[in-house]
Amino acid sequence: MTEPLRRPRRSSGRTTLADVARDAGVSPITVSRALRGERSVDPVLVQRVRAAADALGYVPDPAARALASQRSSQVLVLVPLLSNTLFVDLLEAVHRTLFPAGYRPLIGVTHYDAAEEELLLNTYLPHRPAGLLVTGFDRSETARQLIAHSGVPCVHLMETSRAEGVHCVGFSQVDAGAAITRHLLDRGRRRIAFCAAQLDPRTLQRGDGYRRCLREAGLYDPALELLSPERSSISLGARLFEDMLRRMPDIDAIFFCNDDIAQGGLLAANRLQVAVPQRIAVAGFNDLAGSDQMVPPLTTVRTPRGEVGRAGAAMLLGLMEGEPVQSSCVTLGYELVVRGST
Known part of the structure; x- marks a missing residue:
């Protein structure tokens, strides 16, 4: 049986989203939504799209996707360390909240260094991430200005502030x-x-x-x-x-x-x-x-670091989707755990 003729792919030889759409018999926007994991897509179509993508060896191009939709699926998350399990717990909760909603956390580690945080912001903000999660409020004036002028929704984690225009989740x-x-x-x-x-x-x-x-x-x-x-x-x-x-x-x-x-x-x-x-x-x-x-x-x-990650990511989701946020400052509290050492 003769294989059906296919349109030539772009000169780079890279399989495109349109190629996957043609093989799956759906529209390119359906392919995009299915591969992002959006729940609104019929599971049968998702399976068909993924099968076509696997057969063609399709690898999504994040830059092209962001350009086409004028919207990135990446969320920049800045934490001080990965060697501290406190921040690992926080990141796990952030991932579990953002990933099912179609967003991909991009982790930057500042090592408590203001210059390193500035470098991370200067590196990633030009790519216009959909959102930004940062740890606390202590940063250089340069970093504050980079965040303020980026136009990227931002939520501060682990500390709270009642300052106007600041979104935060944490405790005292x-x-x-x-x-x-x-x-x-x-x-x-x-x-x-x-x-x-x-x-x-x-x-x-x-x-x-x-x-x-x-x-x-x-x-x-x-x-x-x-x-x-x-x-x-x-x-x-x-x-x-x-x-x-x-x-x-x-x-x-x-x-x-x-x-x-x-x-x-x-x-x-x-x-x-x-x-x-x-x-x-x-x-x-x-x-x-x-x-x-x-x-x-x-x-x-x-300390509620998992809940801080979940609630902070949920607040950011609302900001990214243009939905009203009930409170710009969420205080989660803490628990004194008395054991034998006192």
Whole structure:
């Protein structure tokens, strides 16, 4: 049987969306919608389109798609680190929200570096992504202007602001830092140290909450703070615990700014035979994996990073689709998780 004649493809030899449409017997717009995963397309047509695309070896051209529709399917997501499971949880929720709606997250890692964030914005904003998700509000004036003048809908994650025109989803880091400190006071602790790493804006806000709470109680002592610019890690937490105990042997509690350094502190306490919580209470922040398995289990603040990712992506979807957003600032709160270490 003689094969039907097909129109010649573009000079590059690349299979086009029109080729797939012709083989599947549908319109090019139906092919586009089917391959984007839009739920409005009949599943039978989706199967036919995908079979034709596979047979022809079709690879979508994102640039051509954006040019043809005057709309990109990419959403730029900027996070500080991928080594911190907090941001991995956030990204997972963002992906699960955006992908079924036909949008593809494009991840940029800033490493808490303002110049690196500027470079990422200068690299990707000219491609006109459909939307932008950024972490917090601490960035250079250049980066702020790039975002403001891009015309790209933007939602800020992990922190909140009531500033006009700002869209954000998060919780008060200051209030959460005060809450865990207040818990230690309620447990009868009076010499409460604060050990912090990385010193990013959200860590410093937790420190602000710690100071506010102790000042209100008339117990604040700046000598009880140990701040390290090093990246947060279990090994650093062990060192901070030992350093603080050596400098201030009369402390009766330590609030660590993140669970990984708190876990390191607990391991150091066990190695040094320092009784927790009898001699020193230990508290962390973020309720990372393994904190409930420490000896003793770690008291911490559970932060809603998955829900922040989901709600932030949902807010951005509304902005990208031109739908009204009920509230430009969504505060999700936090949960104090009391375990055996306090």
